[in-house]
Amino acid sequence: MQVCAAPPFAASHALSCDARWRPHDLLRLHRLSQFDGEPAWVRASFARAPYAVVRRALAADGFVAIGLRGTERSQRYGTWVHRDDIEIAVPPEALARRSPLAERNALPAFAALAALQRDTAGALAGFVWGPTGSVGFELATQTPTVTFSSDLDLLIRVPEELSRHMAIQLLDYLQATAQPASIRVDAQLETPAGGVALAEWAANKPRAMVRHARGPQLVTDPWAHAHDNA
Structure with missing residues (x-):
């Protein structure tokens, strides 16, 4: 279960997101402030790998919403x-050509990523993309995170309309x-309106669920209007 720290600023000051850091970017941190109610696993996890992922949430000037992960699937913590x-x-695209430690290559998620990396003429060739989730975290930190049952999560940047x-x-x-590899690839399209699941957009529904810093939104066209600070 994911829990979230109370923001260290008044809710009325949460007006934007700093464009220098985008959702799914992994941040290496000098330090991590402690908030009331922090789960017991957080300090050990941060000592193990001082990284956090940028999450979609509005913040006050000077702050970034981040998420931390522990060693268990249930250990997720949103903070600032x-x-x-x-x-x-x-960013995820900086990890698109990275490889895990040699002894980790055989894990299904890494095998699937390697197949995508080898196929330079495949359907991803025309896109800017990269791994997120446990695969991205391990590639960035070189900290064992991926398990035999891990999916391969991808972010695909799609600034122009995708039919x-x-x-x-x-x-x-x-x-x-x-x-x-007997796993699932879970791809998210990063559009001007926010994040849209590739599977949902491909399903040809009248409206698609967009993940935005202001909260989920149903839209007919994620490219119709560019939202600042998506």
């Missing part, structure tokens, strides 16, 4: 970091790539 405590940011037909082709391609 001051921008002065951020050392570096690693439903192309979305279906892309979804079929990713599913075919994942099948030999």
Whole structure:
């Protein structure tokens, strides 16, 4: 279960997101402030790998909403970091060509990623993309995080409209790539309106659920209007 710290600023000051750090970027932090009600596992997890992922939430000036992960699937914690405590940011696309430690290559999620990396003429070739979730975290930190049952989560940047037909082709391609590894590839499209699940956009529903810093929204066209601070 994910829990979230109370913001260290008044709710009325949560008006925007700093565009320097985008959702799914991994941040290496100098330090992590402690908040009341913090789960017991957080300090050990941060000592093990001082990284957090940028999450979608409005923040006051100078703050970034982040998420921490523990060693268990249920260990997720949403909190806040001051921008002065951020050392570096690693976007998903910076991890698209990275490889895990040699002894980790055989894990299904890494095998599926390697198949995508080898296919330089495949359906992903025309996109800026990269791994997120446990795969992205391990590639960025070199800390064992992926398990035998881990899915491969991807972020695909789509600043221009993606047709439903192309979305279906892309979804079929990713599913075919994942099948030999017996895992699921969960891809999210990063659009001007926010994050949209590739599978949902390919399903040709009248409206798609968009994940935005202001909260989930149902839209007919994620490219119709560019939202600031998505």
